[in-house]
Amino acid sequence: GENVEQHPSTLSVQEGDSAVIKCTYSDSASNYFPWYKQELGKRPQLIIDIRSNVGEKKDQRIAVTLNKTAKHFSLHITETQPEDSAVYFCAAIFTGGGNKLTFGTGTQLKVEL
Amino acid sequence: SAVISQKPSRDICQRGTSLTIQCQVDSQVTMMFWYRQQPGQSLTLIATANQGSEATYESGFVIDKFPISRPNLTFSTLTVSNMSPEDSSIYLCSVGGAAGQGYEQYFGPGTRLTVT
Numbered sequence: 001g002e003n004v005e006q007h008p009s010t011l012s013v014q015e016g017d018s019a020v021i022k023c024t025y026s027d028s029a030s031n032y033f034p035w036y037k038q039e040l041g042k043r044p045q046l047i048i049d050i051r052s053n054v055g056e057k058k059d060q061r062i063a064v065t066l067n068k069t070a071k072h073f074s075l076h077i078t079e080t081q082p083e084d085s086a087v088y089f090c091a092a093i094f095t096g097g098g099n100k101l102t103f104g105t106g107t108q109l110k111v112e113l
Numbered sequence: 114s115a116v117i118s119q120k121p122s123r124d125i126c127q128r129g130t131s132l133t134i135q136c137q138v139d140s141q142v143t144m145m146f147w148y149r150q151q152p153g154q155s156l157t158l159i160a161t162a163n164q165g166s167e168a169t170y171e172s173g174f175v176i177d178k179f180p181i182s183r184p185n186l187t188f189s190t191l192t193v194s195n196m197s198p199e200d201s202s203i204y205l206c207s208v209g210g211a212a213g214q215g216y217e218q219y220f221g222p223g224t225r226l227t228v229t
């Protein structure tokens with residue numbers, strides 16, 4: 001089955017700096033890669049996603065890049081703000097195999113003033 | 114995105130008892146899933162809730178322990194049976210395949226279960 005590795009497990013940045021979280025996946029058939037943000041005590045929220053036919057996608061201060069050959073994808077947050085502090089999870093899906101999400105282990109991002 | 118609710122939001126149960134968690138969506142969805150999230154951990158898929166047929170369970174999860182129903186395209190239940198303290202966790206449903214959407218999946222607010 002699919003295996004998703006995520007690094008780093010914790011990340012601390014100064015407000016205004018950029019943050020990058022990286023994930024690798026094992027199943028070359030995976031074709032959809034969402035990112036979720038989970039604040040303490042809240043549900044995971046979908047913040048951005050990318051399909052395998054696209055190399056990069058941006059939405060304001062967040063972007064995701066995908067390297068299919070290397071089987072890794074990354075989340076980039078620019079101009080970080082305190083409200084970006086949360087746990088971020090990457091995930092991978094093979095949409096031809098039941099659309100089951102396999103999650104990474106999560107990254108605790110702390111944005112310091 | 115669809116509005117997803119779960120009941121109960123939290124519960125404290127005694128070992129050996131069972132708890133049924135409900136997941137309700139405000140629109141029809143093709144996919145419904147149940148996840149478990151232990152404290153400080155990632156999310157683990159328990160099963161896919163199939164409308165009108167038996168759920169599909171992931172390795173390590175069995176129907177006798179986690180029976181699932183999905184009578185229609187907007188509702189599903191997960192029962193945690195014969196509970197032990199190791200079942201203390203957050204249980205979340207997720208949905209996908211709503212009209213006008215692609216592969217996106219959205220989560221319910223979760224049910225925080227504590228087993229004493």
